[in-house]
Amino acid sequence: MPQTVLFVGTRKGCFILESDESRRDWKARGPFCEGWPIYHAVHDPDSGTIYAAAASEWHGAGVWRSPDLGETWELSSEGLAYDDGAGGGELKISKVSTLSAAHGRVLAGAESAGLFESRDGAETWSLKSTLDGQPGRTRWNDPANQPPGHLGLSAIMPHPDDASRFWAIVQGFGIFETTDDGESWTPRNKGLRADWPLEEPEVGYCVHKLVMSPVDNDRMYQQNHVGMHRSDDGGQSWVEITDGLPTEFGFAAAVHPHDRDTFYVIPLDPGHGRCMPDGKAAVWRTKDAGESWERLDKGLPQTDAYLGVLREGMAIDGYETPGLYFGTSTGQVFASADEGDSWKEIASYLPDIWSVEVATIE
Amino acid sequence: MADVHLPPTLPPLFTGLPRRVEIEAATTGEAIDRLDEQWPGLRDRLCEPGPVLRRHINLYVDGERAGLDAPLEARSRLDVIAAISGG
Numbered sequence: 001m002p003q004t005v006l007f008v009g010t011r012k013g014c015f016i017l018e019s020d021e022s023r024r025d026w027k028a029r030g031p032f033c034e035g036w037p038i039y040h041a042v043h044d045p046d047s048g049t050i051y052a053a054a055a056s057e058w059h060g061a062g063v064w065r066s067p068d069l070g071e072t073w074e075l076s077s078e079g080l081a082y083d084d085g086a087g088g089g090e091l092k093i094s095k096v097s098t099l100s101a102a103h104g105r106v107l108a109g110a111e112s113a114g115l116f117e118s119r120d121g122a123e124t125w126s127l128k129s130t131l132d133g134q135p136g137r138t139r140w141n142d143p144a145n146q147p148p149g150h151l152g153l154s155a156i157m158p159h160p161d162d163a164s165r166f167w168a169i170v171q172g173f174g175i176f177e178t179t180d181d182g183e184s185w186t187p188r189n190k191g192l193r194a195d196w197p198l199e200e201p202e203v204g205y206c207v208h209k210l211v212m213s214p215v216d217n218d219r220m221y222q223q224n225h226v227g228m229h230r231s232d233d234g235g236q237s238w239v240e241i242t243d244g245l246p247t248e249f250g251f252a253a254a255v256h257p258h259d260r261d262t263f264y265v266i267p268l269d270p271g272h273g274r275c276m277p278d279g280k281a282a283v284w285r286t287k288d289a290g291e292s293w294e295r296l297d298k299g300l301p302q303t304d305a306y307l308g309v310l311r312e313g314m315a316i317d318g319y320e321t322p323g324l325y326f327g328t329s330t331g332q333v334f335a336s337a338d339e340g341d342s343w344k345e346i347a348s349y350l351p352d353i354w355s356v357e358v359a360t361i362e
Numbered sequence: 363m364a365d366v367h368l369p370p371t372l373p374p375l376f377t378g379l380p381r382r383v384e385i386e387a388a389t390t391g392e393a394i395d396r397l398d399e400q401w402p403g404l405r406d407r408l409c410e411p412g413p414v415l416r417r418h419i420n421l422y423v424d425g426e427r428a429g430l431d432a433p434l435e436a437r438s439r440l441d442v443i444a445a446i447s448g449g
Contacts, residue, residue, distance in 0.1 A: 083411065
């Protein structure tokens with residue numbers, strides 16, 4: 001019987017939650033990674049290794065790896081640095097923000113914005129790109145332009161079949177696509193909305209989360225700082241699909257594994273609070289590619305539930321009836337085994353959750 | 363041999379690394395280099411590229427705040443301190 005495993009990155013280490021195919025009962029293990037802040041923990045289905053992006057206030061940034069589902073862990077940051085020449089010599093790594101394990105390698109997005117690659121299972125790293133020459137590149141590392149939290153390369157989305165093609169998000173600037181393994185890049189933000197002046201029309205968009213349909217790789221969705229958006233042409237152009245949602249703001253998003261028209265988001269108040277509106281927890285689903293939205297809250301708290309969910313905080317599994325999972329900034333994990341129709345709290349008292357990923361392991 | 367005292371957050375990261383190590387080194391920076399030779403990657407946990415000490419790591423030689431170029435005597439005590447902060 002397959003095992004369903006969640007990898008939960010928190011402010012105080014990585015946790016693993018395990019269940020079976022029914023996804024009814026869960027057991028938690030952890031904290032792992034010596035309690036280091038874990039920004040994104042992922043599982044490589046080919047090697048079975050867990051990788052966890054980390055940054056300690058004291059000991060710097062690195063990537064933890066576990067080849068045995070959390071029994072043993074090792075940390076490395078060898079090569080995870082901008083040398084004197086790279087990126088004009090002004091860049092420093094404050095954290096590893098995101099990871100992508102696919103096609104026999106691991107890619108890491110860092111802050112300051114840069115892309116690193118490991119081909120030996122995260123033992124050593126090399127700088128792949130700082131997107132030099134792209135519009136906005138001279139501004140996104142300028143200290144004067146840094147918002148709270150600073151700007152980094154916050155997400156990497158691989159193409160399932162083509163290792164040389166992938167997408168990267170630079171915070172506050174938008175999506176960039178490469179089709180030649182990072183040698184060159186193209187901004188992919190056409191049609192996005194910005195409620196602020198743009199210095200260059202191709203960039204300046206605040207993309208929070210980008211997902212691709214596994215059944216139609218041209219179908220993408222994104223949760224943006226201002227609105228939800230859909231692309232039907234592999235990210236070359238975008239249309240807004242916010243109408244029908246309670247707010248235009250949020251971080252997390254998930255796409256259905258078998259239906260390209262079904263997509264999930266968690267709208268949040270867009271102000272400083274950035275919690276679920278009115279203290280009532282809900283996930284929202286469209287089954288028609290954004291034409292209409294439905295509120296999913298059965299089993300979720302509806303009183304005083306001021307929950308936040310961050311960009312990597314929601315995941316969906318690949319079962320015939322998919323399960324959804326989200327982790328909150330206050331340490332709860334909620335799970336649905338029926339595509340979001342009903343929910344159950346499966347962990348209540350973890351540290352602040354920054355990422356949730358799911359794997360099905362035979 | 364300098365008597366090097368390490369913070370409790372370091373030994374869990376490196377197999378066999380004790381809290382207290384005796385190191386033959388002429389300077390504090392050299393002591394960290396020797397530790398890095400024995401436990402590869404240790405320097406990265408204490409220093410940023412440069413190398414410069416990480417913001418929340420401090421060195422003390424015989425009780426005096428020191429940088430990476432401070433001389434070590436044969437019986438010096440080098441304390442590597444991770445700042446008391448966080449929550």
